[in-house]
Amino acid sequence: MRELLAGRRKALGLTPTIAPEMAYPVRHDDIETVLAGLQQKPQNPLYVGGKVVPRTVSHIRQDLLNQLRQLAPEGKLPSLESEDADTFDLVGLLFDSLLKEGRAPAPFGNLMSRLQVPLLRVALRDKSFFTRRSHPARQFLNAIAETGTYWLDGSDEDRGLVDKMQVVVDRAAQEYQDNVDVFDDLLGELARHMQTVV
Numbered sequence: 001m002r003e004l005l006a007g008r009r010k011a012l013g014l015t016p017t018i019a020p021e022m023a024y025p026v027r028h029d030d031i032e033t034v035l036a037g038l039q040q041k042p043q044n045p046l047y048v049g050g051k052v053v054p055r056t057v058s059h060i061r062q063d064l065l066n067q068l069r070q071l072a073p074e075g076k077l078p079s080l081e082s083e084d085a086d087t088f089d090l091v092g093l094l095f096d097s098l099l100k101e102g103r104a105p106a107p108f109g110n111l112m113s114r115l116q117v118p119l120l121r122v123a124l125r126d127k128s129f130f131t132r133r134s135h136p137a138r139q140f141l142n143a144i145a146e147t148g149t150y151w152l153d154g155s156d157e158d159r160g161l162v163d164k165m166q167v168v169v170d171r172a173a174q175e176y177q178d179n180v181d182v183f184d185d186l187l188g189e190l191a192r193h194m195q196t197v198v
Contacts (some may be wrong), residue, residue, distance in 0.1 A: 022192065024076035026068050031084060033122065034067045035060075039173055041116040054099070054113040055090030060120065078152040087123050090130060091116070098145045107162050108148035109170045115141060124177065140183040143190055144178045 008117040040062065045052045046059060048179055061080075066079035080088065121135040123129040129137060147165060175182045 018077050018079050022075070022077055025070040026071075026078045026080055026084070028081075028084070028124070030071055031064065031070060031080075032121065034064050035121050035124075036177070037064060037067075039176070041123065043113065055116070056108045056113075057088055057095055057116055057120065060091075060116055061077075061088050084124060085129055087127075088120065091120050091123050094141075094154065107166075111144060111148065111165055114169050114173050115144065118172050121176065122180060126180070134181040136180045136187070140172065140187045140190075143187055147194070152160035161193070161197060164190065 004072070042056055045057050065078050067081075072078050095112060095116055099109060119129075119137055119141060126135075130133050132138070145163060147161070168190050172183065172186055
């Protein structure tokens with residue numbers, strides 16, 4: 001998997017441009033601290049070509065590295081360890097795939113963007129996020145993606161469902177620290193609401 005990701009980065013011209021002697025390897029604890037701060041902040045709109053676009057994991061990574069520059073010794077640039085860089089890439093690919101498959105209206109993209117930081121934190125902490133289908137955070141992400149894709153069509157009738165999805169996504173962003181049980185609780189809350197919609 002690592003070789004595939006390295007090959008993809010090379011093909012896209014995303015290989016690191018920091019010379020080894022200039023690199024400051026970022027500690028895992030520092031990544032966690034910065035991401036925890038980003039998770040609690042409201043996301044500012046991101047404009048590309050005059051249009052508002054959803055934030056991606058690449059934008060989050062850039063925000064992270066910008067903040068980590070403050071911790072780097074003078075003359076050095078923060079650099080993610082290869083395992084952490086791979087995790088960012090995999091989470092980014094996962095969200096890109098879910099958003100491309102989704103045919104739901106704009107609120108869905110905003111909800112998915114809001115989940116990126118908490119799920120990055122989960123994946124960085126627990127590598128089974130990628131391999132265990134029953135992982136609570138994976139199940140929660142899948143439920144949000146499926147609900148947005150198959151239930152939302154942009155009509156006024158969607159308002160109640162969009163509101164409920166907003167509540168559970170906001171709670172995920174506010175409440176997740178290091179216990180994935182919060183995703184089980186929120187998944188149950190969404191499932192109970194869906195039973196009233198069906």
